[in-house]
Structures are given as C-alpha cells and as structure tokens.
Amino acid sequence: MTDLDIDLVLVPVDGSEESHEAVDYAIAVANEYDASVHALYVLGEDVVRAIETGAIDEADVADDTESFTDSVIERAEAAGVPHGNSIAYGFSTKVKTVHPGSVVLDTAEDLDADFIVVPREPVTGGPVEVLEKAAEYVLLYASQPVLSV
Template sequence: MSLEVETVLVPVDGSEASAHAAEYAAAIADRYGADIHALFVIGETVARGIETGEVDESAVAEDHQAFVADVEALAPEGVAVTTSTANAFSTTRKLHHPGSVTLDAAADVDADFIVVPRSTDLDGSGNVLEKAAEYVLLYASQPVLSV
C-alpha cells in the first residue's frame, strides 16, 4: 500500500522552527506531487495585543504576508501554496488551542499529511506551536511529521 498525499498542512507562526517545518512540507509536497496549505497561527500574546490595541494589526499582517511569501518561495515548481490564518486561543471557547486549530484546519483543507514544528521561540510567549505538536501527534488521523 502506498501513501497518497494531495495536501500537506504546515502550521507556521513566523519562527525559525516553523520555517524549518515549511521546508519539510515543501519536500513532502514535491515527493508526492501534493500542494501545501500553510496555516499561520497567531499566538495568545499577539492576539490579545491586537484586541487591546497594543499590537499593530497591520504590522502583524505584513509579517504574516512576508513569511507566507517565504513559504511560497520554498515550494517547488508546480506545487500550489494556499494559506489561512487562525488565532491559537479563544477566550470564549475552552477547547480552542493551537492543536485543535491545527486539526480543524487539516479537516477544512482535507489535508493528507501534517508537518508540525516541535518548538518555536516566537516572542518567548510559551511556544505556541510546541503546544500544537503534542496534541497533533496524539489526535491526528493523518500521518504527522514533527520536526
């Protein structure tokens, strides 16, 4: 039985660790002739900063666009890259966290493979995607590569 992959999901947050995961996602997409979906995950500190006006939303959007452009540049010719953005935490939904956001996105884009970074140093704010990695490894129904 061979593995068939049409869409590789990679959650990213702008960190070096997530850029490294995006490189792996590009290699897997190239190997299987798949597309990449990059989910930009916004951490709790940044999301709350935007809500309170302490963080400039347009600056976050510019950083997001620049990082996504880097992910697109990694993709081999013929590999399409789509993107979406999600807040990693919710003050109104108890079960809304980086891992659940990643798995929800995987279901939404019908991902066949997930590449998730194990650690990140973004903002020093508690490793947003590190929290996702453990959850995704435990509960994903698709193959997962944790890098």
C-alpha cells in the same frame, strides 16, 4: 505496505526557525507525492489578546506575517509545488477549547489535508513560538499521518 495518497500537506507555522524547517519538509513531501502545501500561520495568545483589546491592529499583524508567508510562497514555487496559506487565532478568550493544537486539527479537517508536518519547537521558546505545545497534541489526535520535525 500501502501507498499514501497525499493531495494536500498542511504545515502550521509561527514564524520561528523551526517553522522554516517544517516548511522545507512539507514542500519536500508535497513534491514527492505531487501534492500541494498549505501553510497555516497560527497566532499566539499574546497577539490574539492584543488584537482583541485593540492594542494592535489585525491588519498590522497580517502585514507582519507577510514576510514569512512570502518565503513559503517563494520556496514552494521554486520547487514547483502548488501552495496556499492562511492565518488563524491559536487562542480564544471566549472559547476554552481553542488552542494551537485544536486550530491545527480543525484546519486540517476543513481543508481535507492528507498529511501534516508540524514543527517540534524547543520548550524554551519565546511567546512568539506558539506551536511548541501544539506539536504533541497534533501527534496524539490527528487522523492524518504527521511528521514532527
């Protein structure tokens, strides 16, 4: 058995309760391996379309995600884990290959993440819970170890 060398744990989130649980697991993994954690807030199709049509302002969306991001920061700091965060569009009206799963994996590669903790959303989730379909995709195609919670 080989030891894992983990410097960065990526956790995609969408503001759901399952995302909060995934963050807790990601912080625990990062703490165990003396790594940092990065929360990627993935915006769903409805939100992306509303931004692109001007129905809502992108700055307002960033403000709305801030409370979730703040809770991630508080929990990471309480555990003494270095942290970062970002927001990404999990859908594109221009590029067919952009979906929540591909966005998570692209971000993992861009950040050189060593481990991914992905929330396993219930299939009955509402439209705000954009990661329900991404979990399976990430499990199938990630080159990093993945923990699905």
